[in-house]
Amino acid sequence: MAEVLDAFTDWRTVDEAVECLPHEARESVAVVIPELVSRGLLLAEGSQEDTRDEALDARWGPWSPEASFFHFATQNHIYSEASGDDREALAAQGRPPIFTTYPEADRILLPRVPGRLDEPLGQVLYRRRTHRSFTSAPVPLVPFAALLSSTFGPADYIDAGAFGALIRRTSPSGGARQELEAYLGIRQVSGVTPGWYHYNSLEHSLELMAEGCTGEDLSAMCGNQQWVEDAAFIVVLTAEIERMLAKYRNPRAYRVCLLNAGHLGQTFALSAVALGLGPFQTGAFHDKALAERLNLDNVSRTPLYVLGAGLPEGEWASIPAGADMETFGLTTLQAKTTTPPARPA
Ligand SMILES: Cc1cc2nc3c(=O)[nH]c(=O)nc-3n(C[C@H](O)[C@H](O)[C@H](O)COP(=O)(O)O)c2cc1C
Structure with a gap:
C-alpha cells in the first residue's frame, strides 16, 4: 500500500x-x-x-x-450535552488534582502582602507596553509575589457539581479547568536564590526545580533574544494536559489551552504594569530545553507560552518609536479592492 x-x-x-x-x-x-x-x-x-x-x-x-x-x-466540532451516564463518568475522570504541588521540593514561602493594584484600569491599559530593557536592580519580593498571586493564585472556588470544586483566577479559563501552571526562571528577585521554580499557588510558595539561572540561560531559552538576558525572571506557562483532557475529550480543547494562555498573559502584563514592573511575552522559546531545565516530561506537562518582567529602564526607554508620516508612507492602510477573496469550491 x-x-x-x-x-x-x-x-x-x-x-x-x-x-x-x-x-x-x-x-x-x-x-x-x-x-x-x-x-x-x-x-x-x-x-x-x-x-x-x-x-x-x-x-x-x-x-x-x-x-x-x-x-x-479541529473546526466545526459538534457540541452536544453529554448524557446523564456520560456526565457521571466524565466527572469521575475529571477530578485530577486542581493544584500541582511538589511536596518534596525545597521551598520559599512568599509574602502575603496584598499588591497595590488600585491604579485606574484606563491608565494601566494604555501604559502597558512590551518592555525589552531593564535596570540592573533586582525586582523587590513584594510586588513579585503580588504579581504571582494576582495572576496565578486562586481568586475563589466554584461548585462545579459532579466535578467538585474548581479554581477561579482573575483570568477566565475554558470549563474553569485552569490547566496552566506557572514555572519560573528567576535571575534577580530580592530574597530568591537564582534558579528554576514552580509557583505553588495553593501555598503561595516557590518550589525549587533546579538551581542556578543566569541571563545567558534566559536568553538561550528564549530563542537567543539578547535583551532577555537582562530580565529579572521569566514565567513558563505550562499545560497540565490531564486537567483539561479529563473533561474535554475532543482535540479542539487544545485550542482552548492556547486561548487560556493568552488570557493569563494579558492579566500578567496588566498586573505587572500596575505593580511598577516592565512585562514582556514571547512566542520564541525552546520548548524542549525549558522542559528539561524544569524537570518536566514535556508530555503530560508541556510549555505553551513564556512571559517575563524586570524593573523597566525608564518608562519608555525600550519602547519602539511611534509611527510618523514617513512610516505611514510605507504602509498599506487598506486593500484597493473590496471584493472578498474567492472561496474554494
Ligand atoms: C504571543 C506574542 C508573542 C510575542 N513574541 C515576541 C518575541 O518573541 N519577541 C519580542 O521581542 N516581542 C514579542 N512580542 C511582543 C510584540 O512584539 C509586541 O506586543 C508588539 O510589538 C506590540 O507592542 P506592545 O506590546 O508594546 O503593544 C510578542 C507578543 C505576543 C502577544
Whole structure:
C-alpha cells in the first residue's frame, strides 16, 4: 500500500503509476487505486479536495501542513450535552488534582502582602507596553509575589457539581479547568536564590526545580533574544494536559489551552504594569530545553507560552518609536479592492 502511495508523489495517471511499480500486477494496482481515492488517501487532480489543497498552499504557505492540519482538523466540532451516564463518568475522570504541588521540593514561602493594584484600569491599559530593557536592580519580593498571586493564585472556588470544586483566577479559563501552571526562571528577585521554580499557588510558595539561572540561560531559552538576558525572571506557562483532557475529550480543547494562555498573559502584563514592573511575552522559546531545565516530561506537562518582567529602564526607554508620516508612507492602510477573496469550491 505504501509503495503504491509512493508512486503518486507527483500527479500520475494509473498507467504511469503502474510503470513505477514493476513488481505489482497492473490489475491489483488498478483495484487498489479507487479504494485509496475513496478513503481520501489519494486525490484526483482537479477534484474539490485538490482545489482546496491548492488554495491552502497558496494562502497558508509554509504554515502548511502542520498548522493548517491542526486548524482545520479541529473546526466545526459538534457540541452536544453529554448524557446523564456520560456526565457521571466524565466527572469521575475529571477530578485530577486542581493544584500541582511538589511536596518534596525545597521551598520559599512568599509574602502575603496584598499588591497595590488600585491604579485606574484606563491608565494601566494604555501604559502597558512590551518592555525589552531593564535596570540592573533586582525586582523587590513584594510586588513579585503580588504579581504571582494576582495572576496565578486562586481568586475563589466554584461548585462545579459532579466535578467538585474548581479554581477561579482573575483570568477566565475554558470549563474553569485552569490547566496552566506557572514555572519560573528567576535571575534577580530580592530574597530568591537564582534558579528554576514552580509557583505553588495553593501555598503561595516557590518550589525549587533546579538551581542556578543566569541571563545567558534566559536568553538561550528564549530563542537567543539578547535583551532577555537582562530580565529579572521569566514565567513558563505550562499545560497540565490531564486537567483539561479529563473533561474535554475532543482535540479542539487544545485550542482552548492556547486561548487560556493568552488570557493569563494579558492579566500578567496588566498586573505587572500596575505593580511598577516592565512585562514582556514571547512566542520564541525552546520548548524542549525549558522542559528539561524544569524537570518536566514535556508530555503530560508541556510549555505553551513564556512571559517575563524586570524593573523597566525608564518608562519608555525600550519602547519602539511611534509611527510618523514617513512610516505611514510605507504602509498599506487598506486593500484597493473590496471584493472578498474567492472561496474554494
Ligand atoms: C504571543 C506574542 C508573542 C510575542 N513574541 C515576541 C518575541 O518573541 N519577541 C519580542 O521581542 N516581542 C514579542 N512580542 C511582543 C510584540 O512584539 C509586541 O506586543 C508588539 O510589538 C506590540 O507592542 P506592545 O506590546 O508594546 O503593544 C510578542 C507578543 C505576543 C502577544
